[in-house]
Amino acid sequence: MNKELADLLFPNITKDTNYYEELYPERNLAEGAIVTRFAPSPTGFVHMGSLRTTFIARKVANDTNGVFFLRIEDTDQKREVENGIQGIVDDFKNFDFKIDEGRIGEYEEIGNYGPYLQSERVEIYQTFAKLLVEKGLAYPCFCSEEALDETRKIQELNKERLGYYGSFATCRNLTIDQIKEHLNNGEKFVTRLKSPGNFNNRVFLEDLVKGKIEFPENDLDVVLLKSDGIPTYHFAHAVDDHLMRTTHVIRGEEWLSSLPIHVQLFNVLGFELPSFVHVTLVNKKDGEGVRKLSKRKDPEAALSYYHERGIPVDAVYLYLMTTANSNFEEWLDSNPDKTLDDFKFDFKKMSSSGSLFDLDKLLNISKNYISRLKADEVYNNVLTWAGKYDTEFYQLLDKYKDYSIKLFNIERECEKPRKDYEAYSSIKSQVWYMYDELFNPAKEDYEFKNVSSSDEISMILTTYVDKYYSESDDQETWFSKMKALCDELGYASNMKEYKANPENFKGNVADISTVIRVALTTKSMTPNLYDIMQLLGTNRIKQRINYLNNL
RNA sequence: GGUCCGUUGGUGAAAUGGUUAACACAUCACCCUCUCAAGGUGACAUUCAUGGGUUCAAAUCCCAUACGGAUCACCA
Numbered sequence: 001m002n003k004e005l006a007d008l009l010f011p012n013i014t015k016d017t018n019y020y021e022e023l024y025p026e027r028n029l030a031e032g033a034i035v036t037r038f039a040p041s042p043t044g045f046v047h048m049g050s051l052r053t054t055f056i057a058r059k060v061a062n063d064t065n066g067v068f069f070l071r072i073e074d075t076d077q078k079r080e081v082e083n084g085i086q087g088i089v090d091d092f093k094n095f096d097f098k099i100d101e102g103r104i105g106e107y108e109e110i111g112n113y114g115p116y117l118q119s120e121r122v123e124i125y126q127t128f129a130k131l132l133v134e135k136g137l138a139y140p141c142f143c144s145e146e147a148l149d150e151t152r153k154i155q156e157l158n159k160e161r162l163g164y165y166g167s168f169a170t171c172r173n174l175t176i177d178q179i180k181e182h183l184n185n186g187e188k189f190v191t192r193l194k195s196p197g198n199f200n201n202r203v204f205l206e207d208l209v210k211g212k213i214e215f216p217e218n219d220l221d222v223v224l225l226k227s228d229g230i231p232t233y234h235f236a237h238a239v240d241d242h243l244m245r246t247t248h249v250i251r252g253e254e255w256l257s258s259l260p261i262h263v264q265l266f267n268v269l270g271f272e273l274p275s276f277v278h279v280t281l282v283n284k285k286d287g288e289g290v291r292k293l294s295k296r297k298d299p300e301a302a303l304s305y306y307h308e309r310g311i312p313v314d315a316v317y318l319y320l321m322t323t324a325n326s327n328f329e330e331w332l333d334s335n336p337d338k339t340l341d342d343f344k345f346d347f348k349k350m351s352s353s354g355s356l357f358d359l360d361k362l363l364n365i366s367k368n369y370i371s372r373l374k375a376d377e378v379y380n381n382v383l384t385w386a387g388k389y390d391t392e393f394y395q396l397l398d399k400y401k402d403y404s405i406k407l408f409n410i411e412r413e414c415e416k417p418r419k420d421y422e423a424y425s426s427i428k429s430q431v432w433y434m435y436d437e438l439f440n441p442a443k444e445d446y447e448f449k450n451v452s453s454s455d456e457i458s459m460i461l462t463t464y465v466d467k468y469y470s471e472s473d474d475q476e477t478w479f480s481k482m483k484a485l486c487d488e489l490g491y492a493s494n495m496k497e498y499k500a501n502p503e504n505f506k507g508n509v510a511d512i513s514t515v516i517r518v519a520l521t522t523k524s525m526t527p528n529l530y531d532i533m534q535l536l537g538t539n540r541i542k543q544r545i546n547y548l549n550n551l
Numbered sequence: 552g553g554u555c556c557g558u559u560g561g562u563g564a565a566a567u568g569g570u571u572a573a574c575a576c577a578u579c580a581c582c583c584u585c586u587c588a589a590g591g592u593g594a595c596a597u598u599c600a601u602g603g604g605u606u607c608a609a610a611u612c613c614c615a616u617a618c619g620g621a622u623c624a625c626c627a
Contacts, residue, residue: 161553329563
């Protein structure tokens with residue numbers, strides 16, 4: 001009778017589940033290899049929280065010589081977005097994120113366990129659903145949306161548990177004749193699980209980050225196949241992760257609540273249960289409260305934000321690992337020559353409570369990361385970034401390549417390099433004055449400090465340029481000449497002497513440096529003046545002083 | 552409302568029964584320095600949501616309460 005029902009419901013399904021079991025055999029991997037995946041719906045972008053979860057998945061697959069694949073869960077037509085897959089693939093590409101199997105474009109994929117697009121696997125799901133019907137573990141339900149709403153209202157009114165279960169599961173006990181009648185009327189149906197569960201039973205499970213968890217057994221007759229024959233997430237998840245031989249289901253914490261359903265589905269289908277890893281959500285402070293980082297409200301939720309801002313991808317990963325494994329930061333500190341790949345991720349070291357996304361910390365990591373790069377790497381990265389987001393800067397960088405590299409090299413190749421670039425997008429605002437094309441300040445742009453009288457400034461500058469400045473000086477000579485200039489003009493060349501008796505001097509060597517610095521750059525705060533003057537060269541130094549004098 | 556998860560400083564967190572509760576970010580102060588950026592030194596939780604209990608001893612174990620979050624669709 002169940003067989004008859006199964007054939008009635010799925011007349012076009014001719015294969016049996018063994019066919020698929022053989023098509024997708026056990027993976028031949030070393031002991032301990034983790035097979036895991038990222039399974040987004042094609043919404044066109046990857047969320048920061050997803051990236052974090054996925055990054056961990058990718059990492060553990062790497063660590064164990066396992067497999068990471070990308071499966072697209074496009075079972076909801078309502079959510080469909082144009083080029084939704086491409087958006088995800090592009091985000092991954094921008095983030096140097098490599099996948100071993102799965103979708104690599106809107107229409108292409110790699111790997112032997114596909115298709116990796118759920119809409120192309122409908123026949124597979126239906127085959128397994130048919131098996132369940134045959135076994136008496138699934139049935140068609142003809143309840144209308146209105147009827148379902150109605151019972152929900154009743155349940156709410158009576159303060160009963162919501163859902164399609166027990167006596168509320170009215171289609172559960174339909175006879176085959178009744179079913180035929182519905183079918184003959186042309187009524188649509190969903191395929192529901194005939195849940196064997198009892199809400200009073202407890203199920204125990206070990207989640208790799210949450211630890212021991214327990215919950216009541218599922219007794220909901222959840223929908224397996226929607227009326228269009230397409231599976232729900234729950235069913236597709238069970239079938240796919242079994243057939244794709246996933247060993248670890250790594251996903252966001254929001255799935256924890258539906259775990260009872262999933263466990264039951266795996267059992268009912270006779271599938272071995274994978275390991276579950278429910279990763280905490282990435283939160284954001286919102287007024288007094290805390291909420292999930294949201295794409296709609298928070299720009300930093302989208303990966304494109306980091307790309308546009310020019311935060312190095314590696315820095316983002318460094319940050320993610322810092323939040324994922326609390327011992328990572330310390331490890332990296334004591335192993336400065338190692339990379340992320342050398343670090344072994346440990347689920348046990350992962351916090352089981354949600355945390356706020358800390359952009360300051362990310363920027364700090366980014367700043368440190370950029371400071372460790374070679375000048376030409378910085379150049380190449382900024383050039384790439386500017387090519388996309390700042391054409392003016394791109395052209396300058398392109399035109400003055402060697403000069404720019406020298407500029408980025410100021411105070412870089414030393415024990416304690418400068419750490420002032422937190423992102424590629426912030427560099428231009430810190431170095432613009434080194435490019436003549438960008439240098440046309442107004443009088444009020446000059447940030448003169450203690451010495452501000454035009455006459456005094458002009459006197460200092462001319463004395464310096466006429467009597468002391470020489471392009472060929474090394475830094476030591478250059479500085480001793482600054483001091484000589486101080487002595488000549490009545491400024492203290494020795495800071496200690498100045499501090500002891502400030503009234504004896506017009507100012508000190510810092511004031512003199514500031515005058516020159518501001519005259520050349522307009523800024524009172526710049527990197528090492530000597531390096532800047534070396535880059536500028538005699539002619540441009542004179543030009544800029546003239547420019548200032550003529551304002 | 553049911554179910555589940557969580558709660559250590561402004562932030563991320565360490566510590567898994569035993570000295571003054573690591574470390575990092577942020578903030579502040581001082582030092583160094585030609586200005587910045589750094590770097591150095593120090594400050595910043597008399598206390599680990601609250602209340603009970605167990606113990607010679609608890610942030611750590613147990614119970615209750617409060618608060619926060621997730622989820623309860625023919626969405627994923």
